[in-house]
Amino acid sequence: MAKKKTDPWGDTVLVEFDAGIAWVTMNRPSKKNAINPTMGREMCATLETLALDDRCGVMVLTGAGDSFAAGMDLQEYFRETDDAGDEVIMKARRINEEWQWRRLRDYPKPTIAMVNGWCFGGAFTPMVGCDLAIAAEEATLGLSEINWGILPAGNVTKAVVETMGYRDALYYIMTGEPFDGKRAAELGLVNEAVPLRQLRRRTRELAVTLLEKNPAVLRNAKLATKRVRYMDWEVSADYLYAKMGEALFFGEAADNRRGAMKAFLDDKEYRPGLEHYKDTKSAKKKSGKKKAKKKAKKKAKKKSRKSGK
Numbered sequence: 001m002a003k004k005k006t007d008p009w010g011d012t013v014l015v016e017f018d019a020g021i022a023w024v025t026m027n028r029p030s031k032k033n034a035i036n037p038t039m040g041r042e043m044c045a046t047l048e049t050l051a052l053d054d055r056c057g058v059m060v061l062t063g064a065g066d067s068f069a070a071g072m073d074l075q076e077y078f079r080e081t082d083d084a085g086d087e088v089i090m091k092a093r094r095i096n097e098e099w100q101w102r103r104l105r106d107y108p109k110p111t112i113a114m115v116n117g118w119c120f121g122g123a124f125t126p127m128v129g130c131d132l133a134i135a136a137e138e139a140t141l142g143l144s145e146i147n148w149g150i151l152p153a154g155n156v157t158k159a160v161v162e163t164m165g166y167r168d169a170l171y172y173i174m175t176g177e178p179f180d181g182k183r184a185a186e187l188g189l190v191n192e193a194v195p196l197r198q199l200r201r202r203t204r205e206l207a208v209t210l211l212e213k214n215p216a217v218l219r220n221a222k223l224a225t226k227r228v229r230y231m232d233w234e235v236s237a238d239y240l241y242a243k244m245g246e247a248l249f250f251g252e253a254a255d256n257r258r259g260a261m262k263a264f265l266d267d268k269e270y271r272p273g274l275e276h277y278k279d280t281k282s283a284k285k286k287s288g289k290k291k292a293k294k295k296a297k298k299k300a301k302k303k304s305r306k307s308g309k
């Protein structure tokens, strides 16, 4: 498979496009991908650009070498900003939170964190900021803040209580004890853990599943999940009907829905409980459009033929 490598946003972030997937790599391997202010700026630019780039149907966030990211850079993010004063600290925080949770949590494309290795402290915020996460069983994660003298800020504590149970969150925040990828899956911090040698393959497989869905409906489904979490049942019911209706006005979502109902109810061609509806008509319409999309569709079709429908 031909891979195109571009790094127009600098050295700390790498982007590779591959059949509808944008692999975004935190790239300071000699510093275990510790997140410094430069990476923050380059991540903001990267996410901003990929949001409007058709080559990015799904965004995967990962790290170069043996690390996802060893948290915030203790030298450049903490020690150097300590010396520089309030305004500099506040600017560094603003840029950091811009990509780590403000932008990521509401990202218009589906996002997957691929936790390939060391993942500490500040790395939890973008990891949880992604919609889904897969870890290598061999990865080592931890809330190491308490081990060196701070509490998990930068919304790390928020990310942890949103994913882990209450007792587990307190346990790992208070002890700073490291744990592996398998344990991260048990804790609900990631969706699943697989052996490192299968990590990329499994992540790609999950991304391809997401690429098959109607993108407007998928976007609204994920945003609605995040919103209704803190609503009461009455407000949530109204909100979901409004969003369900709204999503049908975007792109080919209404055609997709109508076609799927026909294929199930009239033609008895497929069963929505068991598989994704493949809209052959709109696939043809799209085929002149974008190379990456075409490639992804073709791959998905081939896969469904192989599996005997």
Ligand code: ACO
Pocket (backbone or CB within 6 Å): 030, 031, 032, 034, 035, 070, 071, 072, 073, 074, 075, 118, 120, 121, 122, 123, 144, 145
């Ligand atoms: N900030 C700054 N530099 C870092 C960081 C970091 N968070 N993590 C690693 N590095 C640097 C090391 O200083 C070292 O630099 P050098 O080669 O210039 O001396 C290089 O990365 C390699 O790290 P080593 O410690 O030599 O690698 P090792 O494999 O022995 O250990 C480990 C890896 C466990 C990740 C270790 O580097 C570590 O504990 N890092 C800090 C993890 C952490 O607690 N991060 C902060 C979380 S709290 C927060 O983010 C707010």
Ligand code: V55
Pocket (backbone or CB within 6 Å): 072, 093, 096, 100, 121, 122, 123, 125, 145, 150, 151, 152, 153, 154, 155, 156
């Ligand atoms: C921390 C993390 C931050 C931050 C300040 O977990 C402290 C410690 C993720 O950003 O801005």
